[in-house]
Amino acid sequence: MTHGHARRLWALDAPTLTVQSETLLYGTSGEVTIPCPSFLIEHPRGLVLFDTGLHPDAIEDPEKVYGRELAPLLGIGGTSEQRLDKQIQALGYRLGDITHVISSHGHFDHTGGLFLFPEAKHFFGEGELRYANWPDPIQAFVYRQEVLDTIKRLDVREVPGDLDLFGDGAITILATPGHSPGEVSVVVRLASRSFILTGDAIHLRAQMEQEFHFPIDADTKTALRSLRRIKYLKESLEATVWISHDPDDWAEFAHAPGYYE
Template identity: 30%
Template sequence: MMKKLALAAAAFLGLTGLQAPPAQKPLPELSLWRLDCGNFVIKDYNAFFSDTMAYPPGRPKAIVASCYLIKNGDRYMLWDTGVPAGLVGKPAENAAQRIELKATIADQLKRIGVRPDQISMIGISHYHFDHIGQAANFPKAELVIGKGDLDALKVKPTPKGMEPELLKPWIGGGGKVTAVEKDADLFEDGRVIMLKTPGHTPGHNALLVRLRSGNVLLTGDLYHFTEQVPIKGVPPFNTNRADTLASMDRFDKLARNLNAKVIIQHEPADIPKLPPFPQAAQ
């Protein structure tokens, strides 16, 4: 009887196409580096980051800008590109914040033997200047960005606070650009996935990296610092509050279900969650 059942099951699987797929060759090593892409002092983080006045008023807060290098076999991609390179040695300051940059992405890549022309892809979490500031230093790379953000950058006249010139090689420059409207499997092997998380901007994305050592989730600007997570704080400059809260809910559930290491890209305390540069997580 058991033998007949086994044969029947095998026949059913054959008819329905559910038989086990043929063995595939092993995937190449996947590596992840954290790059230093800027430092900020937000002079009143309550006014800057909370539309419900959730934090102590009038207090400064230090945050960081983090970018990431991903190597998949012999292919390299950047996730976000930090503040503009011109800030090295020339900090900028206004009424809201002070910004500085210690070293460019290109200088950091040089330390691990990676040339700018080896970067084949740049994934952008969203269009704010501290995430696209050095993208144009890699003009041969394919730019992958949320469609809502790309559309917003093309609006004329340019909306206040947007700097499309930072993406000049792709916006009017002829560079290869891919606008994503849903989750995107960047290397088509299921290991580096842009996650649609709109709200901070119309086309905001987070990133899932499925390393051999475990899953890592990079927030983009869905969250800016740890204190924001439990209260679901929404910055007043987000483009859609309801979308922000829905994206936070999705992201939090993904983190739990995938047992992922969450790294808030602007949170200084999250820097040690990855090996210190020039070491890589794998």
């Protein structure tokens, strides 16, 4: 097994959602503002994007994108500079430079920018796309028809199990199902350190510490298995877990134009 490294990892500055905290973690109350970031990873064989966040137009016109019923519940915040396309361009890349897009799962706050990358190879976890088209009622609102229509036009691979993206251990798609059937996380090995980017396999640090599942997980038992898998991999890989939606993680770690290498 050869061991390579990704060259750089950027967390792209992101719009936020403000939601009731009990929707994220049992036993909490009040509002919480959470980021919806995307992560850009530079590898010698390609430029990889993990998650594409909210639809870029939703920052300035949430109702136009998400409708009168859903938009007011989301509390979308941010500026036009936080649009995914602008964040990528601000780092000196064109959208067409992105070669691989990994979606943690199909929910609208992780797939809103998929349409920006028609030429890339797209990766989902096994079982995600069937579920996205026929979800359980509790998750029906998080799968958007316009996203499903976009996915049908893309070069999509549904990954069974884990996948070492370039065969060198630098970027690994990690099967962490439960939140949705095809939820994946990503392990990024850099020269200086390793990260596990959790997508929605974990939502908040307290959830990881207490091993509580997310209130609307598709499969709670499987979700807890995935959460424990991430915790044990954190130890074995000596990796840093970066929870996409956790405001404390977002406050602690560097964002673009800052990066890790």
